[in-house]
Amino acid sequence: MTIQAVIFDIGRVLIGWNPEGFYDRLMPRSERERMFAETGIEDVNLSIDRGAPFRETIFALAERHPEWADMIVKWHDNWIDMAQPVIPHSVRLLRALKARGIPVFALTNFGAETFEIAKDPYPFFAEFDRAYVSAHLGVLKPEPRIYEIVEEDCGLPPGGLLFTDDKQENIAAAAARGWHVHQFDRPEGFAARLIAEGLLTEREAA
Structure with missing residues (x-):
């Protein structure tokens, strides 16, 4: 046809689309891998792709993981830097x-x-x-x-x-x-x- x-x-x-590269510029790769694994941030991003509100979802994740809070918030504040x-x-x-x-x-x-x-x-x-x-x-x-x-x-x-x-x-x-x-x-x-x-x-x- x-x-x-x-x-x-x-x-x-x-x-x-390279969040790994973005975070690897901010912290050692091993730390980034630990953050991604402990917070499940990639799965959380999928929930945003399914329709969950962007800011509220990322900031709620930051509250649940205070050790990584500053870095998690960057997923929201610097999102466009990952999408290029x-x-x-x-x-x-x-x-x-x-x-x-x-x-x-x-x-x-x-x-x-x-x-x-x-x-x-x-x-x-x-x-x-x-x-x-x-x-x-x-x-x-x-x-x-x-x-x-x-x-x-x-x-x-x-x-x-x-x-x-x-x-x-x-x-x-x-x-x-x-x-x-x-x-x-x-x-x-x-x-x-x-x-x-x-x-x-x-x-x-x-």
Whole structure:
């Protein structure tokens, strides 16, 4: 079936997402690993991606772990420093597809407030034809329901969708529904896939 829309994950596809690197610049790696393990901050972030309030959730975690409180609060206060840099070639691919008239969607595990925060430094967030944000939907990748929501909302058949994401489990869940998929590693690889599918020329994908 002809691909009718291309769906991008955001973190580690269009922009960086590297909380480990951010904290490793502030403390020894071993200390960061201990903090992450003792506080469960990554699982707490998933609850934000599911729709929990950003500030209240992070500050409540800081109260529960006073030893790490100052560092935990940085997850809120310095969040944008973890969500960078932009991946320019990926953004060029998004824009080249749009210039071709191919609908471009986002499907992302992202908090509601953090998605708004990111719109200013990353104006291309406003360029998606549709943005499916986990916190708005109350469901996370790779849960099947989030893929169902995309299908129901866009009205396109699964075989008409091409989805790229850096996580194998997210790709596998989409493939199980009949979507075309590409596990993202580098933008050059996805560019080659778009060329192979006839969606872009080599020049457009450069």
